Amino acid sequence: MARDLIDLLWRDHPDAPRGGARGPRARVTTSQVVDAAVALADTEGLAAVTARRLAGDLGLSTMSLYTHVGSRDDLLVLMADAVHAAAPRPPHTEDDWRARVRRVAEANLALHTAHPWLLEVTDQRTALGPGTIAKYDHELHALDPMGLSDVDRDAALTFVLDFARAAARARRPDPHAARMAESWPETGRRLAAYLGADHPLAQRVGAAAGAANNAAYNPEAAWRFGLARVVAALAPLTE
Amino acid sequence: MARDLIDLLWRDHPDAPRGGARGPRARVTTSQVVDAAVALADTEGLAAVTARRLAGDLGLSTMSLYTHVGSRDDLLVLMADAVHAAAPRPPHTEDDWRARVRRVAEANLALHTAHPWLLEVTDQRTALGPGTIAKYDHELHALDPMGLSDVDRDAALTFVLDFARAAARARRPDPHAARMAESWPETGRRLAAYLGADHPLAQRVGAAAGAANNAAYNPEAAWRFGLARVVAALAPLTE
DNA sequence: TGTTACCTTGTACATCGTACATAGTTTTGC
DNA sequence: GCAAAACTATGTACGATGTACAAGGTAACA
Structure with a gap:
């Protein structure tokens, strides 16, 4: 062969x-x-x-x-x-570019959720493959209604994909994190002892974010937050 | 020990x-x-x-x-x-949150440029360290003027840091990519032969983006594009 | 019927993280 | 002073990993 x-x-x-x-x-x-x-x-x-x-x-x-x-x-x-190559590529039927961008982001989150190891494949030669190119083409077309220049279209897509990738990374179950969560009572106690009263803002925000994260509803809420930000980020380009 | x-x-x-x-x-x-x-x-x-x-x-x-x-x-x-821990933490003197966000992003890009291997360290236990916590605290304070809730403040910072991290990843010299660039005449020819006339949009945009990327000025231009997007993304939160 | 081209396999090597046993070195408690 | 205890340093060794290489087997072509 x-x-x-x-x-x-x-x-x-x-x-x-x-x-x-x-x-x-x-x-x-x-x-x-x-x-x-x-x-x-x-x-x-x-x-x-x-x-x-x-x-x-x-x-x-x-x-x-x-x-x-x-x-x-x-x-x-x-x-x-x-x-x-195997990822679904449904036709872009909606007119609203915001909805299209959301679909692209969601599809990429789903892809990375189904195949978390994709995050570990950083070889740039991937761009040479027919599946990757077909995906790129399909996602570029999602941005058709935005009326962007070629360079901006590529940059905007990169922005969306990077966001989806980062979100997938945050959700990924890390083996170290699992062991950490297991022994958190002890670990947290010792960390608190070292921290004392330092960095009150970090402690308060970290606790709030951590609590929200552990509340089962949150990954979805965090995703929606980020997705809304991405849409807001791209809006000025269409004027 | x-x-x-x-x-x-x-x-x-x-x-x-x-x-x-x-x-x-x-x-x-x-x-x-x-x-x-x-x-x-x-x-x-x-x-x-x-x-x-x-x-x-x-x-x-x-x-x-x-x-x-x-x-x-x-x-x-x-x-x-x-x-x-060693990263500089200059006091946040500016009033404008946009300028502060840009500084945070630029500092993180600089950090990942100086230490590209940071991208390969994904161990979540890093969050337990004093340097990481001090950095987190300092960056949270950068967002003080935005008047966000704790959860939103954390999410907004994550958004900025993820962007900087993705930008650093795009800039990183990949060993495979280097070898690829070396033999690009041959590689590009064969890829073009396979591609033929398929995916014209991907070919056109990819070529434009690639050309812009190779033009020496570009990494900076791409960075500014993304940074402007990040600022636009966060603006609606402050109203 | 070779000959050629291809597939499969086994052996072997360098490199990695690190478990473990051993030995050496300094302070502590009597 | 001296034994015990606590600590560091070292060498050896094991199980993985990717893969180079040589040898052997098998099917289609000349």
């Missing part, structure tokens, strides 16, 4: 180099490897996606993987592009 | 457990370990901060490090708190 990342990203394209039909047929396709990796990362986190584990899941020997993907870094790019 | 993360974070506090003066005096302090780790990460990236390398830089055996820091994960938290 091809080793080159670009050809692997575009492996479903008619012009992509097909595997010459000599030797034995591959027991798995690159797409099967990528799908298995995505499934594994979704359920057990990106750290579980090791060559040995993934090969085991696929019934292959460890090194056979490298016939299909090139390297682990390449695999991460392929995984990201796969979930980008 | 103490092994517990909280005690290490607060090691300069009068109430922190001092090392009982029995055995030989430690050849390095925890602060020296953390400072050396920060210096190493600043110059060679976080991946270079390994136990063996760091110990070597300090003239210690590998395992001696663990007398001073507990674990690598703990070390990352200590590093983040150290740079938070």
Whole structure:
């Protein structure tokens, strides 16, 4: 199979180099490897996606993987592009750009919620993949009614996506945070002892924000706050 | 020395457990370990901060490090708190909240530019450190003139910091991107061949944004665009 | 029927974090 | 003074990880 990342990203394209039909047929396709990796990362986190584990899941020997993907870094790019390609792209029916922007943000929050490991994939080569490009195109079209210049349109979309990404990061269950919450009575007590009466504002606001965060309703409230801010941020551009 | 993360974070506090003066005096302090780790990460990236390398830089055996820091994960938290503690906190003199918000954003961009590895430290226990809390307090005070509720004040600050963080991420020189840029003539040609005439909007906007990005002036322009958006986003809150 | 091209596999290596046992060094309590 | 206690420093070792490399097997082409 091809080793080159670009050809692997575009492996479903008619012009992509097909595997010459000599030797034995591959027991798995690159797409099967990528799908298995995505499934594994979704359920057990990106750290579980090791060559040995993934090969085991696929019934292959460890090194056979490298016939299909090139390297682990390449695999991460392929995984990201796969979930980008699979993300729904409903037609933009609404006229109101605000509603469209909200939909884009919500779709990205949903994407990162379904695949939290996306936050750990920062490889810029992801932009070369067909799924990522299709997603980019679809989201650019969401901003059609705003009448922006090309550069501003890109910048505005980046602004929305960065917000969604940051919100997803804040929601992500961190293993360290989990252990921290578990022993919070003790930890909080000691922290309070060190803090004393210093930074009263930080203590008060932090407590308020923390209480709001723990109240079950809050992630949604925080999201709506941010989303309203994003819409307000973009409004001046449309005048 | 103490092994517990909280005690290490607060090691300069009068109430922190001092090392009982029995055995030989430690050849390095925890602060020296953390400072050396920060210096190493600043110059060679976080991946270079390994136990063996760091110990070597300090003239210690590998395992001696663990007398001073507990674990690598703990070390990352200590590093983040150290740079938070060292960040300048000039008094907020301006009355205009917009100017104050811009200063906060710029300070955070500068922080992440000086220490790009901060983007890789996502451990939530960082919030327990004195440097991080002092930074939080100072930045909350920047928003004093806005007259926000506690919860909104925290959310507004989060909004600003997330923006700065995303901007820093976009600017960060990625090793993969560097190699990509190097061989771009070839890569771009093949990508164009695959893309053909599909996604014309993405191609046009992507090209425009890419051109603007490569024009040396741009990072600054993109930053100003985003910063103006952030200020516009927060303006409705002050009415 | 080679020959060629491809897939699969096993072995091996460098590197990582760090558990653990050991040994050395200084203060403390008698 | 001296043993005990508390502390630091070190070396060895283990289980992971990514992946280079060589060898072997298998199907289609000449």
